[in-house]
Structure formats: C-alpha cells, structure tokens
Amino acid sequence: MYQSIKMNLNALKNNKIFELIVVSVIIISALEIGAKTFQLTDSAVSLTEILDVFITVFFLFELTIRFIGDDDKRSFLKKGWNVFDTLVVMISLIPIDNSEMALLARLVRIFRVLRMISVVPELRILINSLIKALPQLGYVVLLMFIIFYIYAAFGSFMFSQINPKLWGDIAISMLTLFRVMTFEDWTDIQYETMEVYPYSLIFYLTFIFFTAFAFLNMVIGIVVNVMEEEHQAARAEKVEKQPTLIELQQELKEIKALLMAQNK
Structure with a gap:
C-alpha cells in the first residue's frame, strides 16, 4: 500500500503538468507579494489573505509529496534546495497578524519567489x-x-x-x-x-x-x-x-x- 502511494506521488512529482502548476503558483505568489506594496481596498486585502493561505497550504502539500516520493528520505534534508524549501514553507506557516515574528514572516514570504529556482531544473x-x-x-x-x-x-x-x-x-x-x-x-x-x-x-x-x-x-x-x-x-x-x-x-x-x- 505504502509503496503504491509512494510510486504514485513520485510520478506526480515528476509530472510536467504538476511542475507547471507549481511554477504558476509561485508566479501567483510573486504577484500577490507585489500587490501588497500598493494601497488596496478591503476586498482586495481579503483576496490577498485568501491567496496567501492557499499558496502556503499548496507549498506544504507539494513539499509533502516530494518528501514521501523521495527514495532516500534520510538524505532529503541533506540537499541544500530541500532545506531552503522546507525553511520557507515552515516559516510561512507563522501567522502574520498579532505575532512578534510578523516581520520575519513577511520577509520570508518574499523569498517564496526563489522557489522557482528549486522547482525548475535549468535554474x-x-x-x-x-x-x-x-x-x-x-x-x-x-x-x-x-x-x-x-x-x-x-x-x-x-x-x-x-x-x-x-x-x-x-x-x-x-x-x-x-x-x-x-x-x-x-x-x-x-x-x-x-x-x-x-x-x-x-x-x-x-x-x-x-x-x-x-x-x-x-x-x-x-x-x-x-x-x-x-x-x-x-x-x-x-x-x-x-x-x-x-x-x-x-x-x-x-x-x-x-x-x-x-x-x-
């Protein structure tokens, strides 16, 4: 059962369509970060908050797929890009509002754009x-x-x-x-x-x-x-x-x- 799930997730991880979806979400994340630098209406602010939650959950889901589908899980965090992705995703889970680490969380969300490098092999x-x-x-x-x-x-x-x-x-x-x-x-x-x-x-x-x-x-x-x-x-x-x-x-x-x- 576990091996079947692992093979399916590994196939999904290497799927070109899934890779394009991940790249698209990263681009949306970049646009959402840029939009927050403008003066927005209340409805637009609410939309960015929803997008932020969606992007964070999606990145957590994508990282989980990569971890489960990896053949050598012990060496997963020995790879620099995996460590970078994990740190970005984990810190992105920090609530921005009413938090002493709000500034850190906002800054880390900017670095989510760099995940484009870890996703695209050529980069x-x-x-x-x-x-x-x-x-x-x-x-x-x-x-x-x-x-x-x-x-x-x-x-x-x-x-x-x-x-x-x-x-x-x-x-x-x-x-x-x-x-x-x-x-x-x-x-x-x-x-x-x-x-x-x-x-x-x-x-x-x-x-x-x-x-x-x-x-x-x-x-x-x-x-x-x-x-x-x-x-x-x-x-x-x-x-x-x-x-x-x-x-x-x-x-x-x-x-x-x-x-x-x-x-x-």
Missing part, C-alpha cells in the same frame, strides 16, 4: 554553476584587486592635483577606476587628465584592457566551463536513473515466463 543548474565557480572566481577577483590597487596608487600620485575629488587618495581613486571600468562617463575623466598629461591615455586604455576585457572574459570562461560540467553531471544522473537495456530485457523475460505459466 538549479545555473545557480549551482555559479556557486561552484566562486572559488575559481575568487582568484580572478584577487588579481583584479591587485590591478585596481596598482592603478589607483599611480592615479592618486599623478592626478590628485588635477581633481582631488576623483584622485584624492587611493580609496577614491579605486572608486573612480571602477567608474572607468564600467564606462560611466569615463571619457570626461580621461580628457580632464589629458589636458595636463597627454599620455595618460595609455593609463586608461591599458586599465580598460585588463579589467573590462581580459578579466571579464576570464569570468565568463570560468562560469561557462563549470556550467558545462553541471550539464554533463545532470545528463549522467538522468541516464543512471533510466533503466538499462539489460534490465528491460530481464523484465520482459520475467513477464513472458509469467504469461506462459498462466497459459499452462
């Missing part, structure tokens, strides 16, 4: 790729900081007399260089220093080459590489879950044997 792969790429990105960020520091020190020594507001000290110089890297009116800064130091053009061009082009491509390359590894891992896991040809042949033989036994 999970994107986030997992970014998280796994962080250690490698850390070295790129460190190298970028070194380049920023060197150029900021040089700019502070050379250009502080031209415009102290932009080059007064190394901290302000780094902020100015960040503006240059993002191309936010950087030509105004460049032309101002070129009036005194015409060759300062080399300073800006080399800095932009290192930061905006070289390091940006490094970051993109790392993220794309990790994302490809995540896609390969997801495909391998999907293949492992599918029955092999030998298993299918064995099952067909068993069915054939049962049918022959019944005919006798």
